[in-house]
Amino acid sequence: MSGTPDMTVALQDRFLRDLPEMAVRWQAQTPPDPRLLVLNDRLAPELGLDPTWLRSPDGLRFLVGDLVPDGATAVAQAYAGHQFGGFVPRLGDGRALLLGELAGEDGCLRDIALKGSGPTPFARGGDGLAAVGPMLREYVVSEAMHALGVPTTRSLAVVGTGRPVQRDTELPGALLTRVAASHLRVGSFQYAAAAGDTGLLRRLADHAIARHHPAAAAAQRPYLALFEAVAGVQASLTARWMLIGFVHGVMNTDNMTISGETIDYGPCAFMEAYDPETVFSSIDFWGRYAYGNQPVVAGWNLARFAETLLPLISESTEEAVGLAEASFGVFHTRYDAVWAPGMRAKLG
Known part of the structure; x- marks a missing residue:
């Protein structure tokens, strides 16, 4: 009504x-x-x-x-x-x-x-x-x-x-x-890519740029810049999780936001004692989303995001793959930039 x-x-x-x-x-x-x-x-x-x-x-x-x-x-x-x-x-x-x-x-x-x-x-x-x-x-x-x-x-x-x-x-x-900030996810891009509609994928990317990462619009390759921006905010987010012992529990690609916000508080919790194999999801039998695996899974999810953007990054698939692979360094650099000083600060 x-x-x-x-x-x-x-x-x-x-x-x-x-x-x-x-x-x-x-x-x-x-x-x-x-x-x-x-x-x-x-x-x-x-x-x-x-x-x-x-x-x-x-x-x-x-x-x-x-x-x-x-x-x-x-x-x-x-x-x-x-x-x-x-x-x-x-x-x-x-x-x-x-x-x-x-x-x-x-x-x-x-x-x-x-x-x-x-x-x-x-x-x-x-x-x-x-x-x-x-x-x-x-x-x-x-x-x-x-x-x-x-x-x-x-x-x-x-x-x-x-x-x-x-x-x-x-x-x-x-x-x-x-x-x-929005509910745009890596899974949103996977849906558009799976539909095989490049026009829809481009409109989704433009919507995400305007909403969250406007600086990418002025880049020489805007959609590569979008990937790098998302990789950066997700690296920072994952590092912050690791610094406070937070275990998300369901790091599926539909739970990775384009804005870099934590979303979907299901089987999540905070570790009471350090153990990299800590899992809180009752169905995560193999520890895919264990505390210690979270940075690796974040990188894996971002690879899936990059795959959706390849048709927008370059008309040449080979060139698009090479550019996306080279941009993965953004994730590692940003992760270290947040995690390392955070860990040092814990020592006083």
């Missing part, structure tokens, strides 16, 4: 306008008994949102996607991804929706998205719902990461839905309102 809230929430639909082939217009399920469990009073004003209004009936409807401001359209985003090394050409937001982009007080656009808002066409048989415990956990961990200075998606609110969720046992349902 759409309508105009009492306060003006100027959501944009830039992703939908730029990349309609990668968006499915969808409506969040209406929770039967929504109750605000936690609201991020510090984050809301940074987005130009009044916490008092967000606690009102209309504000609560906005937080669960039941009140979408005029001019905005909720969409499920399409993307692909390597999951534990195996490529899946069609993943997408199975239980999430992008409500739109909102310019914060600093003028930067941020995605406002829902998690646990019901099944979408990408749900693959899932119920599209989420339970209170995992959503509160994502709220706490993402805000802890922000406080530690690690680039991350943020949590605006967790709302109890009043709808039970069936897992091993019946659990109370909830929905997370998430804020991100």
Whole structure:
């Protein structure tokens, strides 16, 4: 149900306008008994949102996607991804929706998205719902990461839905309102590349450059510069994880952002004692995403990203591969530039 809230929430639909082939217009399920469990009073004003209004009936409807401001359209985003090394050409937001982009007080656009808002066409048989415990956990961990200075998606609110969720046992349902620089992922590029549509791939790359890495637009080879920019921010992010003993748990390519933010707090945790083989995912039987493997996996994911960009880097595949391979040094240089002084600082 759409309508105009009492306060003006100027959501944009830039992703939908730029990349309609990668968006499915969808409506969040209406929770039967929504109750605000936690609201991020510090984050809301940074987005130009009044916490008092967000606690009102209309504000609560906005937080669960039941009140979408005029001019905005909720969409499920399409993307692909390597999951534990195996490529899946069609993943997408199975239980999430992008409500739109909102310019914060600093003028930067941020995605406002829902998690646990019901099944979408990408749900693959899932119920599209989420339970209170995992959503509160994502709220706490993402805000802890922000406080530690690690680039991350943020949590605006967790709302109890009043709808039970069936897992091993019946659990109370909830929905997370998430804020991100964007939800563009390596998997987004893999989806466009798998479609074999170079025009779509180019528009996606241009969208990413404009949104996150505008300096690349002026480079001699803009799409190679995009790769180097993403490699740099991901190297910095991975090094920061390693410095605080953070184990992400599911470093699939659909969980590697183009912005360089941590996303998808599933089976993640912090090590209590150093052990490079530490794994927190119950299904990571071979330790692919163990703490000590994270830099290697980040590099592997970036190689998959580079593969998608080859047609844009050069008309000659051989030349494109050579240029991309030469650019991998950016990852190692940036990783060392963050990790080494961080480790030295621990020694005082």
